[in-house]
Amino acid sequence: MKTVYTRPKILKEAHFHYCPGCGHSIVNRLIAEVVEEMDLRDKIICVAPAGCGMLLYNYFDIDTLESAHGRGAAVATGIKRVLPDNVVFSYQGDGDLAAIGTAEGFHAANRGEPITVIFVNNGVYGMTGGQMAPTTMLKQVTTTTPSGRNHIHAGHPVKVCEVFAVLDGTSYLERVAVNKPSAVIKAKKAIAKAFQHQIKKTGFSLVEILSPCPTNWKMGTIQACKWIDEVMVKEFPLGVIKEVK
Numbered sequence: 602m603k604t605v606y607t608r609p610k611i612l613k614e615a616h617f618h619y620c621p622g623c624g625h626s627i628v629n630r631l632i633a634e635v636v637e638e639m640d641l642r643d644k645i646i647c648v649a650p651a652g653c654g655m656l657l658y659n660y661f662d663i664d665t666l667e668s669a670h671g672r673g674a675a676v677a678t679g680i681k682r683v684l685p686d687n688v689v690f691s692y693q694g695d696g697d698l699a700a701i702g703t704a705e706g707f708h709a710a711n712r713g714e715p716i717t718v719i720f721v722n723n724g725v726y727g728m729t730g731g732q733m734a735p736t737t738m739l740k741q742v743t744t745t746t747p748s749g750r751n752h753i754h755a756g757h758p759v760k761v762c763e764v765f766a767v768l769d770g771t772s773y774l775e776r777v778a779v780n781k782p783s784a785v786i787k788a789k790k791a792i793a794k795a796f797q798h799q800i801k802k803t804g805f806s807l808v809e810i811l812s813p814c815p816t817n818w819k820m821g822t823i824q825a826c827k828w829i830d831e832v833m834v835k836e837f838p839l840g841v842i843k844e845v846k
């Protein structure tokens with residue numbers, strides 16, 4: 602029989618702690634596949650966040666450091682400056698990158714630090730119980746916006762890729778999703794491309810991944826995946842937002 606899929610070796614034999622239908626597990630697997638296919642096992646370093654992705658070191662058999670909430674890009678910057686020949690990426694949620702870590706991410710991008718940020722946008726603070734994040738949709742109900750997000754009190758959804766695109770230090774910014782097989786294939790290509798940009802030393806690279814959070818969105822898995830296409834993608838258009846060749 603033809604083998605069409607094998608578990609990447611760098612994914613440890615551990616059970617993910619993620620909720621059913623959560624996109625983090627897909628993103629974790631894609632990173633593992635890309636690391637293996639690009640033969641980066643011995644030279645890649647991961648910076649894990651505070652957030653649902655915080656247990657990455659339990660899953661990846663690669664060097665991984667935990668950062669304080671929001672400090673991923675700063676920690677990755679330090680590692681990359683000390684070990685410039687390694688590929689360094691931080692893995693951050695939307696609360697992490699676009700709220701508490703705005704300064705660290707923005708200025709690392711502006712300085713053109715040759716790091717990669719894998720930015721998982723699930724529109725809420727997942728780990729702490731579904732509070733509003735900067736990327737929460739207008740009218741979206743969260744535990745801190747029980748009547749729906751209202752721009753008068755809570756501002757508008759923050760488009761991280763578009764904001765970073767105006768910074769001269771950024772070289773590759775793409776927004777993808779993991780809500781259906783065709784989107785997952787594109788997401789994997791984008792992760793590989795971001796690492797290639799880092800290896801070519803073109804500047805700061807970031808892949809934003811729209812990711813379902815059925816638990817905190819109070820939806821079934823299928824409904825959550827549809828909601829990404831029907832609602833999120835209208836606010837956060839998919840595709841390459843910037844690429845400097």
Ligand SMILES: Cc1ncc(C[n+]2csc(CCOP(=O)(O)OP(=O)(O)O)c2C)c(N)n1
Pocket residue numbers: 651652653654669670693694695696697698701721723725726727728729734
């Ligand atoms: C300095 C600090 N402030 C607050 C927290 C509490 N905290 C942990 S995870 C988190 C939010 C995580 O949300 P997000 O970054 O969107 O990631 P997700 O869990 O949705 O993947 C918060 C507020 C913390 N750990 N450290």
